[in-house]
Amino acid sequence: MGLVDQLVNQPHYTLVNQPRENDILSHKELFDSIPEEYLSHKEKYENAIRKTVLYYRLMQKYQNYKEGSTILDETRANYRNLVSFAVFKDYPPLMLHNGMFIPAIAGQGTPEQQKHWLKRAKNMEILGTYAQTELGHGTFIRGLETTAEYDPSTEEFVLHSPTLTSYKWWPGGLGHTVNYCVVMAQLYIRGRHHGMQPFLVQLRDEATHMPLPGVKLGEIGAKLGLSTVNNGFLAFEHHRIPRDRMLMKNAQVLKDGTFVAGPSSKLAYGTMIYVRVIIVNGMANLMAKAATIAVRYSAVRRQSQIKPSEPECQILDYVTQQHKLLICIATSLAFSTCARWLWDVYTGVMGQMESGNMDHLPELHALACSLKVVSTMDVSGLVERCRLACGGHGFMHSSNLPYTYGLATAACTYEGENTVLLLQTARSLVKAWQKGSKGKPLSPTEAYLMDKSPVPKWENTLDGIIAGFRRVSAGKVQDCVSKIDKLVKMGTSYEDAWNQTSVRLVAASEAHSRAVILATFRSEVSRAAAALSPPLSRVLHQLVHLYCVYWALERLGDLLLYTSIAERDVQELQQQYEDLLQKIRPNAVGLVDAFDLRDEILNSTLGAYDGRVYERLMEEALKSPLNAEPVNQSFHQYLKPFMHGKL
Ligand SMILES: CC/C=C\C/C=C\C/C=C\C/C=C\CCC(=O)SCCNC(=O)CCNC(=O)[C@H](O)C(C)(C)COP(=O)(O)OP(=O)(O)OC[C@H]1O[C@@H](n2cnc3c(N)ncnc32)[C@H](O)[C@@H]1OP(=O)(O)O
Numbered sequence: 001m002g003l004v005d006q007l008v009n010q011p012h013y014t015l016v017n018q019p020r021e022n023d024i025l026s027h028k029e030l031f032d033s034i035p036e037e038y039l040s041h042k043e044k045y046e047n048a049i050r051k052t053v054l055y056y057r058l059m060q061k062y063q064n065y066k067e068g069s070t071i072l073d074e075t076r077a078n079y080r081n082l083v084s085f086a087v088f089k090d091y092p093p094l095m096l097h098n099g100m101f102i103p104a105i106a107g108q109g110t111p112e113q114q115k116h117w118l119k120r121a122k123n124m125e126i127l128g129t130y131a132q133t134e135l136g137h138g139t140f141i142r143g144l145e146t147t148a149e150y151d152p153s154t155e156e157f158v159l160h161s162p163t164l165t166s167y168k169w170w171p172g173g174l175g176h177t178v179n180y181c182v183v184m185a186q187l188y189i190r191g192r193h194h195g196m197q198p199f200l201v202q203l204r205d206e207a208t209h210m211p212l213p214g215v216k217l218g219e220i221g222a223k224l225g226l227s228t229v230n231n232g233f234l235a236f237e238h239h240r241i242p243r244d245r246m247l248m249k250n251a252q253v254l255k256d257g258t259f260v261a262g263p264s265s266k267l268a269y270g271t272m273i274y275v276r277v278i279i280v281n282g283m284a285n286l287m288a289k290a291a292t293i294a295v296r297y298s299a300v301r302r303q304s305q306i307k308p309s310e311p312e313c314q315i316l317d318y319v320t321q322q323h324k325l326l327i328c329i330a331t332s333l334a335f336s337t338c339a340r341w342l343w344d345v346y347t348g349v350m351g352q353m354e355s356g357n358m359d360h361l362p363e364l365h366a367l368a369c370s371l372k373v374v375s376t377m378d379v380s381g382l383v384e385r386c387r388l389a390c391g392g393h394g395f396m397h398s399s400n401l402p403y404t405y406g407l408a409t410a411a412c413t414y415e416g417e418n419t420v421l422l423l424q425t426a427r428s429l430v431k432a433w434q435k436g437s438k439g440k441p442l443s444p445t446e447a448y449l450m451d452k453s454p455v456p457k458w459e460n461t462l463d464g465i466i467a468g469f470r471r472v473s474a475g476k477v478q479d480c481v482s483k484i485d486k487l488v489k490m491g492t493s494y495e496d497a498w499n500q501t502s503v504r505l506v507a508a509s510e511a512h513s514r515a516v517i518l519a520t521f522r523s524e525v526s527r528a529a530a531a532l533s534p535p536l537s538r539v540l541h542q543l544v545h546l547y548c549v550y551w552a553l554e555r556l557g558d559l560l561l562y563t564s565i566a567e568r569d570v571q572e573l574q575q576q577y578e579d580l581l582q583k584i585r586p587n588a589v590g591l592v593d594a595f596d597l598r599d600e601i602l603n604s605t606l607g608a609y610d611g612r613v614y615e616r617l618m619e620e621a622l623k624s625p626l627n628a629e630p631v632n633q634s635f636h637q638y639l640k641p642f643m644h645g646k647l
């Protein structure tokens with residue numbers, strides 16, 4: 001399906017904008033009469049549960065899960081991601097149920113386990129989360145302390161949290177919502193350690209919802225965002241579960257305690273790769289939402305004059321405002337394009353692994369890490385830029401930009417903290433360099449590292465810019481390898497040499513990611529454009545061009561170091577950029593309208609389609625409980641005595 005077909009006809013569009021009678025968003029009981037900002041911490045959660053039940057009941061009614069259609073396809077349709085923005089400004093308490101619990105069973109369970117548990121989970125008969133992170137460890141998975149000791153005499157695993165730092169900490173929905181979870185624990189059999197394995201554990205009684213004996217549960221408290229996700233803590237006190245609760249698709253434990261290893265110990269980490277792939281698309285959606293809000297507001301808002309003789313102009317006519325916002329439109333398209341490309345890579349590798357071929361897993365891991373990092377890093381920064389571009393009204397919760405920032409920035413940390421994941425990709429790049437230097441073939445996305453041709457004359461074209469970013473990445477990787485080799489030759493251990501080079505390694509990893517993103521965005525749009533009308537093809541190519549030139553200007557230092565770009569090229573690039581802003585400006589509102597995000601999904605006083613910004617801001621202000629009375633009781637209780645010197 002071409003790019004714009006994907007844009008306009010993505011599955012979720014058919015689901016979200018389906019005929020009125022089936023339209024979930026037409027059910028107004030899903031929405032809040034009182035803005036959730038005015039609810040207490042506890043009320044917010046309870047209201048979120050109310051809406052969750054309504055939302056899922058409607059989803060099950062309207063979004064018929066085709067038997068055999070995997071949760072991966074449904075999630076890919078963006079359906080939940082987009083429509084849930086309408087019902088929940090933050091993510092719902094069941095975000096992890098669909099986002100990780102079900103995918104973990106699908107990816108780690110045997111066919112029998114999938115048959116039994118996936119059905120119950122998809123029918124919402126049980127609710128689950130994914131419990132890996134602990135109070136003391138998030139990144140360093142091998143350092144996690146929760147244990148699962150196999151007892152062959154009873155054919156059970158004994159789960160235990162030996163220390164406070166071993167308490168599971170963060171899993172969404174864990175506090176008070178879910179009654180099951182996939183727990184990642186260190187497996188021991190007769191005192192021997194068999195690595196991290198996934199266990200499907202019941203936490204609460206299915207009838208009373210009371211925590212089971214030996215299970216301690218609670219929520220971790222107020223956070224920067226995601227206030228309705230009910231992130232919680234979990235501790236086990238020698239809690240016993242049957243042997244068949246270890247998810248045994250990859251590794252198995254036989255009745256007598258024999259451990260049968262899987263093809264790779266890293267397969268237990270497979271759910272994280274899947275989620276990182278999904279996050280890239282989620283970021284594209286968040287960017288589309290913020291860009292729609294900020295661009296529409298910038299078309300409505302008039303402020304100051306460009307010429308004294310003229311009326312106040314749309315703030316979108318300021319080139320500085322175009323500089324802030326047009327890259328946001330291009331960024332959303334870039335990441336939605338890359339997300340579909342990465343999803344196809346993911347499904348391809350999963351298919352190969354089903355037949356035992358693990359060869360492409362390392363490249364997929366490196367790609368998933370780097371694209372998850374760059375998409376979350378860029379979108380967090382650009383959503384904040386959208387907020388700032390809307391002045392004071394962008395600071396209002398009713399604009400929905402602060403919430404959108406919270407959703408984006410959280411993803412810089414969860415599913416692998418960004419620095420750590422860039423170092424993972426760097427690990428892959430250094431290994432590729434070392435492999436290529438021995439004449440061995442490299443993976444398709446890393447093959448450019450071995451381009452030893454002389455640095456060509458710089459060209460201010462898309463090909464020239466993409467080739468330039470590849471030169472930067474290859475140059476940075478080579479510098480890292482040289483520094484590490486030099487340190488090791490001086491007697492430094494490889495590990496210390498790696499750590500001393502890690503700032504450069506992170507930069508090399510980001511450069512590689514940008515080279516992949518620019519090339520993918522460009523090629524996918526070119527492929528789609530062939531099927532489009534000339535005007536549409538032209539504007540999409542303008543966005544690709546803007547995206548490439550923007551990042552070339554953002555990374556000038558690197559290009560000056562590793563390519564033959566000269567001063568006059570830079571001047572020309574800057575002019576190209578400003579010309580593109582001027583060309584795209586007339587289509588800016590049409591482009592965000594093409595994201596086709598309904599008012600209910602935008603959930604924003606500034607981004608509504610009718611542009612009645614001021615009326616909506618006032619409507620929302622009057623919903624504040626403080627506006628229910630002209631004088632608040634605190635005047636009589638505190639201020640008046642204080643002002644009269646009596647307090
Ligand atoms: C807007 C949002 C949009 C959408 C959202 C929708 C859904 C989202 C749903 C849920 C998201 C919400 C909440 C998030 C939930 C979580 O956060 S779950 C917990 C996530 N935690 C992590 O990601 C932990 C990060 N840490 C790690 O991954 C690893 O510890 C490490 C990779 C950093 C280091 O691992 P080590 O064991 O130390 O090993 P290493 O020596 O570095 O690497 C060993 C080899 O293993 C390879 N490898 C590592 N990880 C993987 C993997 N996942 N898959 C495959 N291979 C892996 C690595 O490459 C090494 O290989 P070598 O050949 O080089 O040895």
Ligand SMILES: Cc1cc2nc3c(=O)[nH]c(=O)nc-3n(C[C@H](O)[C@H](O)[C@H](O)COP(=O)(O)OP(=O)(O)OC[C@H]3O[C@@H](n4cnc5c(N)ncnc54)[C@H](O)[C@@H]3O)c2cc1C
Nearest residue numbers: 130131132133137138139170171172410414415416417419
């Ligand atoms: C909103 C939210 C939801 C979450 N949901 C879940 C969930 O549902 N289930 C779950 O299991 N977890 C969940 N998490 C936890 C999340 O996966 C962890 O926070 C994340 O993996 C980072 O681990 P950490 O918090 O221990 O930070 P650390 O790993 O302690 O990182 C702290 C700092 O140390 C640095 N650092 C750590 N290791 C290295 C290294 N090797 N090299 C260089 N620098 C390093 C990091 O870069 C970072 O700057 C969630 C987190 C958030 C914020």
